[in-house]
Structure formats: C-alpha cells, structure tokens
Amino acid sequence: MGVGGERKRDEDAGAIIRLGPKLLELLSKLGEIELEDVEINAEELEIWIPTVIPQVIPAQPAITAPPKVLPEKPTEILAAEFKPLTQTYLGRIVEVKLGATRAEGGSRGRIVKIGGEAAPSFYLWEEIPPNPPAISADVFDMEISLPRALRMHVQDVIGDPAAWAKLAVDRFGADMITVHLVSTDPLIKNTPPNEAAKTIEEVLQAVDVPVIVGGCGDPRKDAEVFKRVAEVAHGERVMLSSLTLDMAEAGVLGDVARAAREHGHVVLAFTAMELNKAKELNRRLYEYLPRDSIVMDLTTAALGYGLEYSFTIHERARLAALGGDMELQHPTSSGSTNAWAAREAWMRLGPEWEPRELRGPLWETITALTLLLAGVDMFMMMHPAAIHTVKEVIKSLLNWRKSRPENIADWITLKI
Numbered sequence: 356m357g358v359g360g361e362r363k364r365d366e367d368a369g370a371i372i373r374l375g376p377k378l379l380e381l382l383s384k385l386g387e388i389e390l391e392d393v394e395i396n397a398e399e400l401e402i403w404i405p406t407v408i409p410q411v412i413p414a415q416p417a418i419t420a421p422p423k424v425l426p427e428k429p430t431e432i433l434a435a436e437f438k439p440l441t442q443t444y445l446g447r448i449v450e451v452k453l454g455a456t457r458a459e460g461g462s463r464g465r466i467v468k469i470g471g472e473a474a475p476s477f478y479l480w481e482e483i484p485p486n487p488p489a490i491s492a493d494v495f496d497m498e499i500s501l502p503r504a505l506r507m508h509v510q511d512v513i514g515d516p517a518a519w520a521k522l523a524v525d526r527f528g529a530d531m532i533t534v535h536l537v538s539t540d541p542l543i544k545n546t547p548p549n550e551a552a553k554t555i556e557e558v559l560q561a562v563d564v565p566v567i568v569g570g571c572g573d574p575r576k577d578a579e580v581f582k583r584v585a586e587v588a589h590g591e592r593v594m595l596s597s598l599t600l601d602m603a604e605a606g607v608l609g610d611v612a613r614a615a616r617e618h619g620h621v622v623l624a625f626t627a628m629e630l631n632k633a634k635e636l637n638r639r640l641y642e643y644l645p646r647d648s649i650v651m652d653l654t655t656a657a658l659g660y661g662l663e664y665s666f667t668i669h670e671r672a673r674l675a676a677l678g679g680d681m682e683l684q685h686p687t688s689s690g691s692t693n694a695w696a697a698r699e700a701w702m703r704l705g706p707e708w709e710p711r712e713l714r715g716p717l718w719e720t721i722t723a724l725t726l727l728l729a730g731v732d733m734f735m736m737m738h739p740a741a742i743h744t745v746k747e748v749i750k751s752l753l754n755w756r757k758s759r760p761e762n763i764a765d766w767i768t769l770k771i
Contacts, residue, residue: 454565464563
C-alpha cells in the first residue's frame with residue numbers, strides 16, 4: 356500500500372475513535388440508535404459496548420414492628436382555669452331615674468333607675484351593673500282586640516286602664532306601667548288632650564310605680580297630648596313615649612321637649628333601627644333637655660320578623676357608647692310586646708305548635724331575652740308569664756356570684 360493508502364487507513368482509524376464514544380453515549384441514553392443516510396468508508400469498524408452488570412441488592416431481614424401500646428384511659432377530666440379578658444371602656448351609659456317620691460316632688464312609692472353601665476351587657480367579671488333591667492307592663496286606655504292567650508289574663512279590666520295598671524303591678528309584678536293612649540288617634544276616637552290627661556291622673560292614683568305615657572303615633576296630636584299630660588303629672592317624672600324626628604319635621608318637637616323639662620319628665624327618643632337618626636334626634640333634644648332625661652328606643656322587631664336586626668342595632672349602639680360616643684350613651688328601651696304582632700305567636704297552627712297558650716308567651720320571652728343580651732335596659736311587655744320569666748332570668752344572671760353552679764367537669768355522670 357502506498358502513501359495514499361496509509362493516510363486513508365489513519366483517517367479511518369480516527370473515524371472509529373471519534374464515532375465510538377458518541378455511539379456509546381447515545382446508546383447508553385436511548386437504548387438504541389438509528390442512523391439514516393449515513394455512509395461509512397472504512398476497512399474495519401469496531402463498536403464496543405460495555406456490559407452493564409446489574410447491581411444486586413441483598414435482601415434485608417424483615418423488620419418486626421414493636422407491639423402497639425394503647426394509651427391509658429383517662430380517669431378524670433383535666434380542670435383548666437378560664438380567665439376572661441377584662442377591659443375598661445372610655446364611655447359610660449347615663450343613669451336615668453323614672454318616677455319621683457313625695458320627697459322629690461312626686462307621689463311614687465317606688466322609683467326605677469336604669470342605665471349607668473360601664474361594660475357590655477352582663478360582663479359581670481368587668482362590672483356589676485348598678486341598676487338591673489326593668490319591666491313595664493302595657494295598659495291601654497280603651498278596649499282593644501287581644502289574642503286569647505293575653506285576653507284571658509286581663510279580661511276583667513280591659514277598658515279600665517287604672518284597674519288594668521293595678522292588676523299588672525299587684526299580680527304580674529311589673530316595675531312600671533305604660534299607658535298607651537291609643538284612643539287619642541284622630542282616626543280612632545280622637546280623644547282630646549284633657550281627657551287623656553285625666554286617664555293618666557287616674558293611673559297615677561291607682562299605682563305607686565313610675566308611669567310611662569304612650570301616644571298614638573300622630574306627631575301633632577301626640578305633641579298636644581304630651582304637653583297637657585306633662586302639666587297634669589308635674590313632678591311625677593313620667594316618661595313621654597315617644598318623641599320622633601317626625602315631630603321635628605312637624606315643628607312640634609321643641610314644644611314637647613320644653614314641656615318635659617319644665618315639669619321634670621323623661622322622654623323616649625324613638626327611631627327606626629338607624630343609629631345616625633338616633634344620634635340626630637338626641638342632638639336635637641340636647642337643646643332642651645339634660646342628658647339624664649333621655650332614653651332611646653331603637654325599635655324592636657319580633658322573633659321571626661327581624662329580631663336579628665334589632666339585636667345588631669342595639670348591640671352596635673351599646674358598644675359605640677362604651678367606646679366613647681356620647682350621643683349614644685343613653686339607656687335603651689324595647690317594645691317587646693311587638694312579639695304579639697307575629698302571627699305565629701297567636702294564630703291557630705298544626706298540633707305540633709300547640710298549646711297556643713304557651714306559644715305566645717314564649718314568643719314574647721325570647722324577643723325580650725335576646726335584646727336583654729344586647730344591652731337593653733327596660734322592656735315593655737304584656738303577658739304575665741313572660742314578665743315573670745324575664746324577671747327571673749335577670750335575677751339569676753345578676754346573682755351568678757352568689758349561686759353554686761354544678762361543676763361542669765362532672766357532666767358525664769351529673770343528673771339534673
């Protein structure tokens with residue numbers, strides 16, 4: 356072979372050297388390789404593929420799990436002390452006195468104070484409220500239609516507000532009396548202010564507890580009636596229920612507020628579940644009355660008819676007041692009798708809803724107790740069983756430090 360042949364042999368050997376590692380690399384990654392349209396000019400082509408010996412992992416001896424140890428059964432419940440967060444608040448609810456004794460210029464044998472709190476409702480670990488919530492029984496100055504569950508208790512006194520008031524105090528245990536002068540409504544009897552004032556005089560003589568005077572809802576007529584009642588009940592510190600922004604629009608709010616101040620009475624400022632309007636009404640009343648002569652009514656919607664909205668608005672008002680909002684630092688009132696406006700409280704339903712004699716009082720009781728927890732200070736109620744139940748709940752809650760509750764840790768074996 357000549358020189359050209361040797362050069363050719365050297366080039367072929369170089370090709371083998373260059374191609375071999377590349378093929379091995381590809382084969383090791385892909386397991387196979389396909390060459391297409393490739394021409395190899397060589398006398399000898401050597402492909403070397405290393406043999407891969409699989410690694411044999413020796414069998415490991417079986418691991419035996421340790422025997423399962425069951426935890427010991429607890430023999431008692433661990434006692435843990437609960438310490439509620441104690442706070443102090445910027446604001447305090449104004450204390451309002453209803454009624455006046457002879458020494459104070461009135462004729463009441465008993466007075467009622469509401470408000471004065473500096474903590475949320477029944478946060479007794481922060482403060483014992485200075486005055487317990489009070490209950491006023493509703494009385495009407497004329498015969499009205501009542502559900503049978505109510506009428507059966509007041510049948511003999513309907514149409515006689517003085518006798519009705521005495522029954523509510525002596526037998527129902529009411530702290531106060533609310534006389535609703537519904538006959539003064541221009542669309543009903545349009546009773547004149549002098550006659551309405553005479554009714555209030557009779558009630559004041561029949562009972563010795565504070566009296567609340569309710570109007571008919573007509574702003575102009577209520578203003579006339581309230582001014583006359585304020586004169587007749589001078590010094591008795593009655594509550595005029597209620598003063599509204601409608602009176603302000605009618606231009607009579609100032610007249611009623613001035614009469615209340617002149618004769619030493621309290622007013623109930625009524626707004627319909629709107630805190631901004633409640634604040635506005637209070638600001639208007641501040642022009643005429645001292646702060647301790649104003650109680651707020653933010654509206655009571657009965658169980659099943661918006662009670663959750665009433666709870667929210669009362670709770671918001673109380674928390675805002677404790678947070679420092681002076682325009683809301685007034686005691687609040689609930690017309691819990693509104694529960695009887697709910698048809699489910701009195702109408703005939705299926706047997707699973709019976710007896711109706713209990714359903715109505717339950718409706719009124721739940722309505723009042725719900726708002727009690729929101730911070731309401733006084734309740735206008737009707738059914739004697741509902742009045743008694745709410746008073747007992749209030750008494751029980753306020754006596755929590757004196758009572759001996761069962762140990763909750765014994766709930767498994769405890770029999771009540």
